[in-house]
Amino acid sequence: MRTSFYRLNLGITKCYLLECSGGYLLIDTAYPKGYERFVKEIDKLGIEFYKIHYLLLTHHHDDHAGFATRLVEQTGCKVIVHQNAILPLSRGESEDTMEPVNHRIRAVFSLFKIIHGEFRYPPLAITDKDLVVSGDHFDLLKSLGIEGKILHTPGHSRDSISVVLSDGNTFVGDAAMNFLNFCGIKYRPIFVEDIDLVFESWQKLAEHGAKQIYPAHGSPFSAQKLRRYRRKFTGK
Ligand SMILES: [Zn+2]
Numbered sequence: 001m002r003t004s005f006y007r008l009n010l011g012i013t014k015c016y017l018l019e020c021s022g023g024y025l026l027i028d029t030a031y032p033k034g035y036e037r038f039v040k041e042i043d044k045l046g047i048e049f050y051k052i053h054y055l056l057l058t059h060h061h062d063d064h065a066g067f068a069t070r071l072v073e074q075t076g077c078k079v080i081v082h083q084n085a086i087l088p089l090s091r092g093e094s095e096d097t098m099e100p101v102n103h104r105i106r107a108v109f110s111l112f113k114i115i116h117g118e119f120r121y122p123p124l125a126i127t128d129k130d131l132v133v134s135g136d137h138f139d140l141l142k143s144l145g146i147e148g149k150i151l152h153t154p155g156h157s158r159d160s161i162s163v164v165l166s167d168g169n170t171f172v173g174d175a176a177m178n179f180l181n182f183c184g185i186k187y188r189p190i191f192v193e194d195i196d197l198v199f200e201s202w203q204k205l206a207e208h209g210a211k212q213i214y215p216a217h218g219s220p221f222s223a224q225k226l227r228r229y230r231r232k233f234t235g236k
């Protein structure tokens with residue numbers, strides 16, 4: 001059975017709304033200021049707000065968890081996260097653990113950091129009603145009526161999780177990007193904690209049947225690209 005979904009363009013961050021039993025699961029929110037645009041997009045699709053039953057955060061960064069607290073307050077949705085996200089979410093800030101993936105990104109973002117200010121958002125408290133995973137989880141989504149699995153895909157951040165549907169459609173958050181390609185990115189995250197882990201995560205996605213990659217930043221692309229560039233960068 002195919003799971004149908006919508007791609008929501010909320011500026012820099014693309015979010016995905018997947019159909020589940022009796023409603024929807026949203027993958028990621030955008031920056032805090034993206035909330036109004038999100039409401040408009042949902043309205044355009046004719047989807048009732050209260051039907052968003054779950055919010056899966058691919059990781060805790062401010063461009064993904066930005067309006068999570070507001071959405072939880074409005075809908076009462078349950079949050080699905082990796083356990084490593086709980087602490088930074090409770091503080092409402094992006095952990096400063098990453099390095100630019102190359103020199104060009106370092107140059108581009110030296111200015112951005114000054115303009116952007118602090119990487120903060122309203123803190124999100126994970127409670128007993130929420131669903132916390134500690135690694136790969138093959139059954140959770142199925143129990144919600146979604147034919148797919150959750151994979152732990154660290155490298156960009158230690159709490160990064162991805163969703164691989166049984167038809168190969170794959171939502172990776174920032175585990176891979178199609179963004180700022182003029183900087184020689186080649187689908188890598190522009191900021192990384194551990195590039196070797198990024199490539200291991202790409203391998204894991206391939207092993208679990210990823211076919212089409214839907215990133216949070218940039219347009220969808222074929223998973224073949226990750227295979228090709230992993231080989232190019234690692235020689236494996
Ligand atoms: Zn991120």
Ligand SMILES: [Zn+2]
Nearest residue numbers: 061063174216
């Ligand atoms: Zn991001």
